[in-house]
Amino acid sequence: LRRSRHDRELRGRAAKVIPGGMYGHMLANERTMPPSFPQFWARGEGAHTWDADGNRYVDFLCAFGPMLLGHRNPLVDDAASRQAAMGDTLSGPSPRMVELAELLTSAIGHADWAMFAKNGTDATSTAVRIARAATGRTKLLKAAVAYHGANDWFTPRYAGVTPQDRANIVEFAYNDPASLEAAAAAHDGDVAAIIVAPFRHDAFVAQEPVDPAFARAARALATRIGAVLVLDEVRTGFRLDVRGAWEGLGVRPDMTAFSKALANGYPIAALVGADALRAAASEIYVTGSFWYSAVPMAAAIATVQHAIEIDAPALMKEPGERFRAGLEAQGDRYGLPVRLTGPVQMPLLIFADDPDKSTAFAFTDAAARRGVLLHPWHNMFLSTAHTVELVDEVLTLTDAAFAEVAAARRAGS
Ligand code: PMP
CATH class of the missing domain: 3.90.1150.10 (Aspartate Aminotransferase, domain 1)
Structure with missing residues (x-):
């Protein structure tokens, strides 16, 4: 009952x-x-x-999304407990941070570096900041309706948000290369980044696989206009392809945001990127009191290693x-x-x-x-x-x- x-x-x-x-x-x-x-x-x-x-x-x-390997997965929880017995939030990062960055850069096709935070919004926001630092531009192209986080410019609810907060967002239609081109053309010379999900996963409506031609068009456009292509894998990470969602299409973004499933429920986000953005990523200031905590990093190492070992998406x-x-x-x-x-x-x-x-x-x-x-x-x-x-x-x-x-x-x- x-x-x-x-x-x-x-x-x-x-x-x-x-x-x-x-x-x-x-x-x-x-x-x-x-x-x-x-x-x-x-x-x-x-x-x-x-x-x-x-x-x-x-x-x-x-x-x-976070539970990739099932609730309380023993492998992940053991790794987390072992780390917890030594310390979690210390006065700086633990060796786990370097190990996790090494693991992600070896696992994810386009990744040469990794940074860590807590939530998906941290990762997508950091990506935008790096793109702006690298390009000196302001506009952010995103698909209409697509959710990329809860901060002032992404939030789908406008209470408490000013028009200025949203002024640098330009929307295009997912899977529509012409609308993406038009959005870029309307802000010629000022597009810092294109942020896009691996497939269309808006709420309330049928999900749509990415049209490979659209993924390739987004890549080509970003390269042509000198903008940064950001893949938002916060929701899809390690469920579609452990090497990165578009790796099978042969389309490599410049940065990818992960969170949810990265540590099977432990709080952590990651932003990974290519060498071309390393300097900009070192230049910006982002941080958080808990961004360096070791337990979620230990959990992430166990989760990613196991997800690769068993090929979680295929399973x-x-x-x-x-x-x-x-x-x-x-x-x-x-x-x-x-x-x-x-x-x-x-x-x-x-x-x-x-x-x-x-x-x-x-x-x-x-x-x-x-x-x-x-x-x-x-x-x-x-x-x-x-x-x-x-x-x-x-x-x-x-x-x-x-x-x-x-x-x-x-x-x-
Ligand atoms: N991007 C996508 C695609 C998401 O699904 C989410 C969370 N639902 C976010 C970003 C934001 O992540 P978080 O809620 O962890 O900040």
């Missing part, structure tokens, strides 16, 4: 001491999430997570394909056609004829009550702990969830 008493009580207490009760992408209220979604979480283990009331779910959110393919094919077949069978768009390691549910997302909310609500944590409008994440066997268990639960929604539709509710 599902319980939610403790979650409700925590929400009541949070409403008094936390603005809005919760904020950012973690806000789970009746507008953002289906009614049965909990706000508070107690623990995780492998592919499972438990809410504050002890209800267990198969976790297809994976903390919105998630079969379970991911089974999950996608299974859900799509069930949707068709119950007259609730659904497509899982994007790479199978990070799929997004799109129901047919569902502009207000009511079907997505109803289905993910029914799934959550059965112990499957899906998302109605954001891309989900698999981890290497999501096995084929587990996906098969999940599919029996989602079958029941589809049956419930289909029955409710027939009853006209």
